[in-house]
Amino acid sequence: xxxxxxxxGSTIGVLGGGQLGRMLSLAAARLGFDVVILDPEKDSPAGxxxxxxxxxxxxxxxxxxxxxxxxxxxxxEFENVPADRVAxxxxxxxxxxxxxxxxxxxxDRAEEKTxxxxxxxxxxxxxxxxxxxxxxxxxxxxxxxxxxxxxRDGYDGKGQHWIEHLNEARGAWAALGGRPAxxxxxxxxxxxxxxxxxxxxxxxxxxYPLSENHHEGGxxxxxxxxxxxxxxxxxxxxxxxxxxxxxxxxxxxxxxELFELADGRLLVNEIAPRVHNTGHWTQDGCEVDQFEQxxxxxxxxxxxxxxxxxxxEMLNLLGEEAHEWRKLAGEPETRLHLYGKGExxxxxxxGHVNRLTKLG
Amino acid sequence: xxxxxxxxGSTIGVLGGGQLGRMLSLAAARLGFDVVILDPEKDSPAGxxxxxxxxxxxxxxxxxxxxxxxxxxxxxEFENVPADRVAxxxxxxxxxxxxxxxxxxxxDRAEEKTxxxxxxxxxxxxxxxxxxxxxxxxxxxxxxxxxxxxxRDGYDGKGQHWIEHLNEARGAWAALGGRPAxxxxxxxxxxxxxxxxxxxxxxxxxxYPLSENHHEGGxxxxxxxxxxxxxxxxxxxxxxxxxxxxxxxxxxxxxxELFELADGRLLVNEIAPRVHNTGHWTQDGCEVDQFEQxxxxxxxxxxxxxxxxxxxEMLNLLGEEAHEWRKLAGEPETRLHLYGKGExxxxxxxGHVNRLTKLG
Numbered sequence: 001x002x003x004x005x006x007x008x009g010s011t012i013g014v015l016g017g018g019q020l021g022r023m024l025s026l027a028a029a030r031l032g033f034d035v036v037i038l039d040p041e042k043d044s045p046a047g048x049x050x051x052x053x054x055x056x057x058x059x060x061x062x063x064x065x066x067x068x069x070x071x072x073x074x075x076x077e078f079e080n081v082p083a084d085r086v087a088x089x090x091x092x093x094x095x096x097x098x099x100x101x102x103x104x105x106x107x108d109r110a111e112e113k114t115x116x117x118x119x120x121x122x123x124x125x126x127x128x129x130x131x132x133x134x135x136x137x138x139x140x141x142x143x144x145x146x147x148x149x150x151x152r153d154g155y156d157g158k159g160q161h162w163i164e165h166l167n168e169a170r171g172a173w174a175a176l177g178g179r180p181a182x183x184x185x186x187x188x189x190x191x192x193x194x195x196x197x198x199x200x201x202x203x204x205x206x207x208y209p210l211s212e213n214h215h216e217g218g219x220x221x222x223x224x225x226x227x228x229x230x231x232x233x234x235x236x237x238x239x240x241x242x243x244x245x246x247x248x249x250x251x252x253x254x255x256x257e258l259f260e261l262a263d264g265r266l267l268v269n270e271i272a273p274r275v276h277n278t279g280h281w282t283q284d285g286c287e288v289d290q291f292e293q294x295x296x297x298x299x300x301x302x303x304x305x306x307x308x309x310x311x312x313e314m315l316n317l318l319g320e321e322a323h324e325w326r327k328l329a330g331e332p333e334t335r336l337h338l339y340g341k342g343e344x345x346x347x348x349x350x351g352h353v354n355r356l357t358k359l360g
Numbered sequence: 361x362x363x364x365x366x367x368x369g370s371t372i373g374v375l376g377g378g379q380l381g382r383m384l385s386l387a388a389a390r391l392g393f394d395v396v397i398l399d400p401e402k403d404s405p406a407g408x409x410x411x412x413x414x415x416x417x418x419x420x421x422x423x424x425x426x427x428x429x430x431x432x433x434x435x436x437e438f439e440n441v442p443a444d445r446v447a448x449x450x451x452x453x454x455x456x457x458x459x460x461x462x463x464x465x466x467x468d469r470a471e472e473k474t475x476x477x478x479x480x481x482x483x484x485x486x487x488x489x490x491x492x493x494x495x496x497x498x499x500x501x502x503x504x505x506x507x508x509x510x511x512r513d514g515y516d517g518k519g520q521h522w523i524e525h526l527n528e529a530r531g532a533w534a535a536l537g538g539r540p541a542x543x544x545x546x547x548x549x550x551x552x553x554x555x556x557x558x559x560x561x562x563x564x565x566x567x568y569p570l571s572e573n574h575h576e577g578g579x580x581x582x583x584x585x586x587x588x589x590x591x592x593x594x595x596x597x598x599x600x601x602x603x604x605x606x607x608x609x610x611x612x613x614x615x616x617e618l619f620e621l622a623d624g625r626l627l628v629n630e631i632a633p634r635v636h637n638t639g640h641w642t643q644d645g646c647e648v649d650q651f652e653q654x655x656x657x658x659x660x661x662x663x664x665x666x667x668x669x670x671x672x673e674m675l676n677l678l679g680e681e682a683h684e685w686r687k688l689a690g691e692p693e694t695r696l697h698l699y700g701k702g703e704x705x706x707x708x709x710x711g712h713v714n715r716l717t718k719l720g
Binding site for chain 1: 365369385386391392393403408411647648662665669670682685686689692693695697699700716
C-alpha cells in the first residue's frame with residue numbers, strides 16, 4: 001500500500017502520453033517526482049519528457065501490470081480508460097487517482113447527469129435513449145431542438161447530432177450508429193464558463209477563478225480568465241464543484257463545464273475527471289498551475305494557491321496554426337506552449353498560447 | 361550548418377545532466393523542443409526528463425560526436441568543458457552556444473579579469489601567479505588580505521585560500537597544490553549583486569532586474585530580487601553586462617556577479633557563461649525565466665520579457681534541508697523546485713524555494 005504524502009523521488013504513472021500527460025510530467029519533475037508514461041506510441045509527447053515509457057495499448061493487461069509495479073500512484077490524462085482495467089489496477093493494490101467511481105461517472109453521459117442531478121447540480125433536461133422507439137419517446141418529452149449524444153466515448157464534438165424536428169428520430173438514431181445515447185434539451189445559454197477545481201487526499205478543496213470559453217466546431221478555441229462574473233455566479237460555480245468533488249470522493253483536478261443562462265443560473269454541461277484545456281491559462285496566470293495542483297493532490301500534498309496573477313487569454317493552436325510559432329514567439333505578452341507533436345494535421349491540438357494582461 | 365531560428369521539434373544538446381540541465385530541459389520542452397543530455401551518470405536529473413541520453417564522460421570524443429550528430433545546437437550547464445573538446449564540436453560543424461571564446465574566458469580567472477578590464481568592466485586588482493616566487497611578488501603588489509584562487513576549475517568556494525600576512529606565501533601556494541593561480545585584492549564590498557542577462561543571435565540584449573545574493577562558505581544561500589538599487593547602479597550593471605555580452609559575441613544567458621562598494625561603484629567578481637543559481641528567482645518572478653530565455657537565445661528566437669511580476673526570496677535547499685519538503689509544500693507563498701537527486705549529501709544542492717511577495 002502506498003503511504004501519503006508521497007516523498008519526492010516517488011514515481012507517478014500516467015495513462016496517456018499526449019499534451020496533458022506531457023504538461024503533467026513537466027509539473028511532476030519540478031517537484032522532484034519521476035514519471036512513467038503508458039502510451040501505445042513510442043516517444044509520445046509525454047514519453048519524451050519522462051523517466052520511463054511503457055509502450056502498450058491502454059487496455060493491455062501486461063502493460064497495466066508493469067505500470068502498476070513501477071508507480072506509487074497512477075493517474076490519467078483522459079477519462080475513457082476501460083473501467084475493468086482500472087479495477088484491475090486497484091485489485092493489484094495500486095493507488096489510482098481520480099478513482100474508479102469518478103471515471104465511471106464521467107464515462108457515461110447518462111450516469112453523469114443522473115449523478116449531477118442527485119447531488120443538486122442542475123443540468124439540462126435529458127433522457128437515456130437505447131432504441132429508435134425510446135428516442136421518439138424522449139423527443140416527445142424533451143422537445144426540439146435537442147442534442148443526441150452517444151453515452152460514451154465522445155469528445156471534441158464527436159458522436160453528437162442535433163435534432164431540429166420531431167420527425168428526425170430515425171435519421172438521428174442511424175447517424176449515431178445505433179449506439180446507446182442520451183437526448184439533451186438545448187441549453188439557452190448566454191456563455192460557456194468552466195471552473196477548474198481540485199480536491200486533496202484530506203478533502204481540502206481549491207477552485208481557480210472561473211474562465212469563459214469559446215468553442216468552434218465542438219473544439220475549444222479560446223479561454224478568457226478570470227471571467228467577469230458576479231459574486232453569486234462565482235459562489236454558485238464553486239459550490240457545484242465542491243459538491244461534485246465531495247460526491248465522488250475525488251482526488252485530483254477536475255474540469256467542470258458550465259452553461260450560464262440569461263437569468264444568471266448555471267447548468268453543468270459536463271465534467272472532465274482530469275486536467276482540462278480550459279485550465280491551461282493557469283500556467284501563466286497563477287503561481288501553481290492546474291498541472292502542479294493535480295500532482296500535489298494525487299501525491300497527498302497540500303494544495304497550492306489558486307489566486308490569479310494576471311488576466312489571460314488562452315488560444316489553442318490547431319493544425320497549421322502552430323506554424324506561426326515564429327510570429328508568436330516575438331509577441332512580448334504571449335507565452336507559447338508547444339506539445340512536441342510531429343504532423344500538424346487539420347484541427348489537431350499542437351499547442352496553445354497564453355496572452356497576459358494586467359489584472360484590473 | 362544549422363539554420364536559425366530553430367523550429368520546434370529541433371533537438372537541443374546539453375552537456376551536463378545536473379539541475380541546471382534539468383531546468384533547461386523542462387523549459388525547452390515547453391517550447392516544443394527535444395533535448396539530448398550528455399552526462400557520465402545514467403538517468404541523471406536532466407536525463408530523466410529528456411528525450412535522449414548519452415552516457416559518457418564530458419570529454420569522450422565518441423560521445424561528443426554522437427551529441428553533435430543528434431543536436432541542432434549544443435549548450436552547457438557548466439563552464440568547465442575542455443576547450444579542445446568544444447573546438448572538436450565546432451569543427452564537426454555543430455552550432456555551439458555560448459561559443460568557445462566565452463568558455464575560454466570564463467574558464468581562466470586571469471583571462472577573465474584581463475578581458476573584463478580590457479572592455480572597461482572594473483574588477484579588483486589581481487595578478488597571475490605561477491610559482492611561489494611570483495606569489496611573493498604579487499603579494500607585494502596587491503597587499504593583504506588577499507585571495508589566492510586557482511586559475512581554473514574552482515566553483516562554490518573550492519580552490520581558494522585567503523592570505524592575511526605577507527609571509528604566508530609558501531603555505532598558500534602549497535594549499536592550492538602549486539597550480540596556476542591568481543591573487544586577488546580583497547574587495548571592500550557592502551553587497552553582492554548579480555545581473556542575469558541574455559543576448560540573442562541578432563545581438564538583442566535583455567537584462568533581468570538585479571538580485572542581491574548571500575553566500576555561506578562559498579555557496580549561494582539566498583537571493584533576493586529585484587534588489588533595491590539606485591537607478592545609477594542598475595544602469596551601470598546593465599551597461600557592464602552589455603559590454604561583456606557584446607565583447608564575447610555571446611549567445612545565451614550569462615550570470616554576472618558583482619560587488620557593490622560603499623560609494624556605489626560596482627566591480628565584476630566573476631562571470632558564469634550559463635544559467636545561474638542567482639537567476640532561479642525568475643522561475644516564479646518573471647513571465648519568461650532564465651531557462652526559457654537561454655533556450656530562446658541559443659535557438660535564435662526573440663528574447664522574452666524580463667520584467668518582474670513579484671518580489672522573490674530564493675533559498676537553496678542544501679543536503680538534508682530538502683527533507684523539509686512537506687513543510688515547504690504547505691507554505692502558500694513558497695514555490696518548491698526539487699532536482700530529483702538521490703542522496704542528500706551535506707551541502708549538495710537538492711532544490712530551492714522561491715518565496716513570493718507582492719511588488720511594491
